[in-house]
Amino acid sequence: MLTGIGDIASTSFITLYCHALETLSENPVLYDPKSVEITTELNKMLSTSEHTLDRILVSGTLDKRLVVHIALRAKKYDEYARDFLQRFPDGVVVNIGCGLDSRFMRIDNGSMIFYDLDLPEIIAIKKTFFNESERYHLIASSVLDSGWMEPVQQHKGPFLFMAEGVFMYLDGKDVQSLVLKIQEKFPGSELVCEVVNSLWLRPLLKKMLDYKMLQQVHLGKDAMFRSGIRDNREMEQWHDGIQFLDEWSYFDSEEKKLGWLRLFRHIEFIRKTQWTVHYRLN
Ligand SMILES: C[S@@+](CC[C@H](N)C(=O)[O-])C[C@H]1O[C@@H](n2cnc3c(N)ncnc32)[C@H](O)[C@@H]1O
Incomplete structure (x- = not known):
């Protein structure tokens, strides 16, 4: 690497x-x-x-x-963003843990504001491939350092926060305080994020997951899943204002390239190994 x-x-x-x-x-x-x-x-x-x-x-x-799953996920998050922008063409989208993704280019409607946020080492690479503009901004920061919220708060909103393949790498208590902080600073905003089922983080199942990440995906030992939620309602319990809107799993897709994996949509435990949740943060 x-x-x-x-x-x-x-x-x-x-x-x-x-x-x-x-x-x-x-x-x-x-x-x-x-x-x-x-x-x-x-x-x-x-x-x-x-x-x-x-x-x-x-x-x-x-x-x-893996390629098809990740592509399906990016397509779905593009759809979430497009849907938000159809309702709020001048809205603000914040892509938390954006990596080297080019969502801004794929969904730009000519009037939205878009923030890509990731760790400084990724944003340094990203800057060599993408140009910032009045409507497209790069923030080099850990999402856990809430200083990044300041420039975003200068806009009137509404705001959509997306975290595609990010929260599972953070500690559970950090995810919870981050969500509550976003809710406090951006009341009425929407959050679309991928979560892992905390059942899979129990010792035996976690060993299987870690093995897969290390041996099959060849990720480094620090890139392991650290947190998850049990179900869609768990985040609602963090605060009265958090309202579950909808969810999406890879296996819900009709995409032919998924092949027989589509059958997993009928097995809730597998369908929700890792899935996406959409909330309003009132
Ligand atoms: C699996 S990648 C997903 C990238 C992108 N969202 C996508 O789907 O292509 C996870 C990303 O989360 C970022 N990330 C992890 N922890 C972070 C943190 N504390 N603050 C900001 N970004 C973080 C990583 O640097 C990485 O770019």
Whole structure:
């Protein structure tokens, strides 16, 4: 992996390469030409790496199911953002843990304000591929350092906060205080975030998950899932104003590329291993 990039930050390379591979595939679930441009450049740097994950990324041999899942997720989060912008064309979207994703380019309606926020090492790379503008901003900060909220608060809103593949890498108490802080500072905002089922974080199941991440996905040891929720209602219990709106699981998709995995939609425990929840924060 590139020097100075931590295990959690490097998960963004996997999602980026998934977008690129899917874009170049037949009947792509997601069309993301910027990911192809960035991976072509990164390949030059990663091609000499000895790291197993880097070799997999450069050779384009990431697991096909992972590629489709990540592409489906990005497409769904684009849809959530488009739906929000249809209701509020001048709204503000904050993409928490954005990685090297190019959602702004995919969904820009010409009037929205968009913030991409990630750890400084990822934003430093992102700055070499994306130009900031009056409506597109990059914030280099941990989401847990609430200073990032200040520039966002200068806008009148409404606000949509998205966290795609991020919260599970944070401690549960940090996720809870972050959500409550967003609610306090941006009352009436919406939150779309991916969560892991906390049942899967019990010791035996967690061992299986960690094994998969280390041995199959070749992630570093710090990029393990740390937190989750039991069900959609759990976050509502954090505060009276938190209102569950809807949910989405990969297996709900009709996408043919999912193949027999679509059958899992009927097994709630699997359907909700890792899924997306949408709340209003009143
Ligand atoms: C799995 S990647 C997802 C990237 C992007 N959302 C996507 O779906 O392509 C997780 C991202 O969360 C970011 N992240 C993890 N912890 C963070 C934190 N405390 N503050 C900001 N970003 C964080 C990582 O740097 C990484 O870019």
